Amino acid sequence: MINEQEALRTWLDLLSKTNALKKVVDNALRAEHGVSISRFDVLAALHRAGEDGLRAGALTQRLKVTDGNTTQVTARLIEDGFVKRRKDPKDGRVAIYVITKKGARLFNDMANTNKMSVVDAFGALSDPQMRSMRNLLQKIDVSRVSSMYEKDVA
Amino acid sequence: MINEQEALRTWLDLLSKTNALKKVVDNALRAEHGVSISRFDVLAALHRAGEDGLRAGALTQRLKVTDGNTTQVTARLIEDGFVKRRKDPKDGRVAIYVITKKGARLFNDMANTNKMSVVDAFGALSDPQMRSMRNLLQKIDVSRVSSMYEKDVA
DNA sequence: AAGCTTTATTTTAATACTAAAGTATTTTAC
């Protein structure tokens, strides 16, 4: 017999705090580097992937977006010279995205800004409190929600 | 001396879980009522405001969006007959939005869907665990983030 | 009371995202 009111309140708090923090993190990234959080996410994934880069489909999965979105966000990063696009020689359908040196430099700067923002926001939480929060977050089970209509939520 | 790695991990977990849950909640609302979560939010605010409705500016503040966004989302709700728009007789600049009977009916149905989704997702958390989570969320202090660049985040 | 300033909202242009349709290439099944 779960407490419905408390569940709804918890969800609202979770949503509003996450939104608020996302906004200030995004603002800091834009103000200091002129790049949005979604481009930062792409750069992070490609930076981590290294020289071999990632196929469009793999990027889509890691970022949990659609293929169309991946095409568009990378297109702008390519225009700005932060990412390059290669073809897979074995399979003509496949596009491989690789971060450039310039992109890697930008990513490192952005990662630093990002870290500072997060550290500021979480400054009042102790280590055990952060672990406790992660533990509680893990208990939220998205897969239980109206599976009748649910789309693929990995 | 905050643990930077743990803070970053906690933030990533927070972001990804919140996004995932938001997606399934939105999917359920769209599947059952054909209306997105952002329209639901407007209906919720107007339903709560009752017969007097809310001025555009007040709606903007409650939803933490911009005035332009409010204008557009309400425009579609008006087209569908869920909301009506009045003028303030005392001040010609002011627009007042009021939920219609049809809108109130829709809202009640949607609120039910929404509650079921949230209860499903939070089913594994006890009452004290939910309170603990809300308490931890409260400690995240958005106002500490790079105030140098920060925009107004109420 | 005419003009400047402020306030309240709307419009416009742009980013981010999705779903669905389209394109190109590969694989499978005869």
Added chain:
DNA sequence: GTAAAATACTTTAGTATTAAAATAAAGCTT
């Protein structure tokens, strides 16, 4: 070995959102 099916990605049309410019009404100032 070719036609159909599957795969990988891109394009297009539409929603959600913001920032900045535009509009319109009210309030001040002299």
